[in-house]
Amino acid sequence: MWPLLKAEWDDNKYLLLVIFIFMELNFLTMAYLDRSQAPLVSSLPHLLTVVALIFFFNRRFTEKRVRLQQLLPLSLKDLSVGRIFFQLWFWAGALLLCGLSHLFYGSDSARHYLVWRLLALNSLLISTNAVYLISYDLWTDVSEKSNSTRVAIIILLWIYIFLSGHFYIEPESWPLATADSIPAVNRIFYFTPWGVLLLHLISFGLCFGSVKVYQRRRTYFT
Amino acid sequence: MTKAFQFIDVVKTYPDFKLGPLNFELAPGIVLGYIGPNGSGKTTTLHALVGLIKVDRGQMEIFGRKNDPNKIDWKFDIGYVGDVHVFYEGWSGAKNLKFLSQFYPDWSDKRVTELAQRFNVPLNKKAKELSGGNRVKLALISALAHSPKLLLLDEPTSGLDPVVRSEVLDVLFEILEDGERAIFYSTHILSDINRLADELAFLDNGQIVLRTAKDDLTENWRKISFRLNEPVTKFEAVVNHRQEGTDHQVISANYQITLRQLSELGAENIQENRMTIDEIAVQILKGGKDVAAVKG
Numbered sequence: 001m002w003p004l005l006k007a008e009w010d011d012n013k014y015l016l017l018v019i020f021i022f023m024e025l026n027f028l029t030m031a032y033l034d035r036s037q038a039p040l041v042s043s044l045p046h047l048l049t050v051v052a053l054i055f056f057f058n059r060r061f062t063e064k065r066v067r068l069q070q071l072l073p074l075s076l077k078d079l080s081v082g083r084i085f086f087q088l089w090f091w092a093g094a095l096l097l098c099g100l101s102h103l104f105y106g107s108d109s110a111r112h113y114l115v116w117r118l119l120a121l122n123s124l125l126i127s128t129n130a131v132y133l134i135s136y137d138l139w140t141d142v143s144e145k146s147n148s149t150r151v152a153i154i155i156l157l158w159i160y161i162f163l164s165g166h167f168y169i170e171p172e173s174w175p176l177a178t179a180d181s182i183p184a185v186n187r188i189f190y191f192t193p194w195g196v197l198l199l200h201l202i203s204f205g206l207c208f209g210s211v212k213v214y215q216r217r218r219t220y221f222t
Numbered sequence: 223m224t225k226a227f228q229f230i231d232v233v234k235t236y237p238d239f240k241l242g243p244l245n246f247e248l249a250p251g252i253v254l255g256y257i258g259p260n261g262s263g264k265t266t267t268l269h270a271l272v273g274l275i276k277v278d279r280g281q282m283e284i285f286g287r288k289n290d291p292n293k294i295d296w297k298f299d300i301g302y303v304g305d306v307h308v309f310y311e312g313w314s315g316a317k318n319l320k321f322l323s324q325f326y327p328d329w330s331d332k333r334v335t336e337l338a339q340r341f342n343v344p345l346n347k348k349a350k351e352l353s354g355g356n357r358v359k360l361a362l363i364s365a366l367a368h369s370p371k372l373l374l375l376d377e378p379t380s381g382l383d384p385v386v387r388s389e390v391l392d393v394l395f396e397i398l399e400d401g402e403r404a405i406f407y408s409t410h411i412l413s414d415i416n417r418l419a420d421e422l423a424f425l426d427n428g429q430i431v432l433r434t435a436k437d438d439l440t441e442n443w444r445k446i447s448f449r450l451n452e453p454v455t456k457f458e459a460v461v462n463h464r465q466e467g468t469d470h471q472v473i474s475a476n477y478q479i480t481l482r483q484l485s486e487l488g489a490e491n492i493q494e495n496r497m498t499i500d501e502i503a504v505q506i507l508k509g510g511k512d513v514a515a516v517k518g
Contacts, residue, residue: 010313071304219269
């Protein structure tokens with residue numbers, strides 16, 4: 001599996017560097033702004049992270065690449081676990097940049113909630129990664145399941161991701177929530193160790209799901 | 223003796239197509255041409271064998287080992303050149319080969335160098351900059367560098383212009399004529415495989431309609447014309463029959479049987495002509511299962 005991970009890094013390193021430089025500029029700019037003064041603007045780096053992540057996925061996940069990997073003498077288990085690690089380059093780098101930027105350049109209020117916020121972001125990115133992989137497999141595979149079942153699963157998973165992202169980014173602006181409940185949800189999941197632990201358990205569960213879905217694919221074509 | 227590969231009751235169903243049930247095998251050292259028109263299931267057969275698709279029923283074995291996607295030992299024995307040639311496009315040919323070498327214990331850099339020289343492939347060029355012919359050659363080098371016991375070729379020359387196709391085939395056949403490895407060569411162009419094949423399997427609409435030794439075909443199939451006054455409902459071993467008045471022209475899958483019957487019937491002006499392998503293939507694929515029945 002390691003030669004494949006090395007190859008993926010080698011193939012993507014320049015794109016990753018460009019994305020990281022772009023993101024770092026954003027992180028630094030936002031870190032200067034106090035969250036209380038610019039609540040909407042401070043959400044942008046996180047949105048950009050997820051957008052860049054999906055852009056990165058779309059470039060990497062093509063039928064030819066899947067075929068190339070599938071033909072190698074690697075087991076399905078190695079390939080399916082390896083796919084999750086491919087993204088490690090991205091989110092580990094993004095997390096590090098985000099953390100350092102806020103730590104060294106951010107305002108006091110930014111530093112105050114930094115640790116749990118960053119860990120929560122970590123779980124959000126792992127979940128997005130896994131949900132993308134699951135969606136890709138379900139969407140591209142001609143499986144035994146009916147089309148509507150697959151579409152329903154994909155929609156539910158992305159609702160989870162968008163809600164998580166929404167609560168993470170700007171919980172106060174959620175239109176359906178009462179004034180008290182949203183900060184509570186936000187507080188539990190993104191500012192407490194138990195909440196962050198739960199989010200990580202969910203993200204690891206989704207990773208496990210993506211491994212299983214890949215192994216159950218009936219075809220490795222799109 | 224362990225088979226190079228074996229299909230046991232393999233079925234793969236799509237909404238508009240069904241492959242199988244396939245039951246056939248390939249002995250080591252034999253070159254089997256897998257002939258069929260476009261859409262007959264040739265590529266699906268190969269995709270199933272190399273693990274790119276999962277079948278609905280049955281199993282496939284390669285040198286006695288099931289092609290289990292969770293195990294990898296069977297993959298060391300095969301070299302596969304598919305219908306699409308996949309590389310890291312931004313890398314040079316040499317870098318792509320270096321990457322692959324990490325996965326195969328029997329990979330030989332010396333063999334890569336030899337093959338690259340014989341194929342005359344510019345390995346320093348990026349994969350995306352290679353011409354169609356050179357991409358096929360690079361795919362062949364990557365399939366042969368670990369000296370697989372079974373080579374699987376899926377229309378490797380499709381999409382190439384005739385000059386490049388001929389060039390690729392010439393070098394390929396030169397390399398493969400050592401007769402040591404089993405080769406499964408799928409194509410709809412019989413002339414591509416005619417020079418190399420020991421046996422031929424004809425696939426039509428997902429079913430193997432005929433599996434035979436190539437020499438058997440060229441020896442036994444004949445175009446026979448004759449004159450016969452009596453009406454006859456059925457000629458033996460005949461797969462195609464045309465009649466104008468008392469003049470008949472038949473294509474026989476076993477000319478000796480047909481000639482014997484014609485002689486008994488008192489046919490006159492009998493003329494028999496050998497057929498090219500392409501002409502025979504057309505008849506077999508046109509006739510489908512009926513040909514297999516006649517041959518049987």
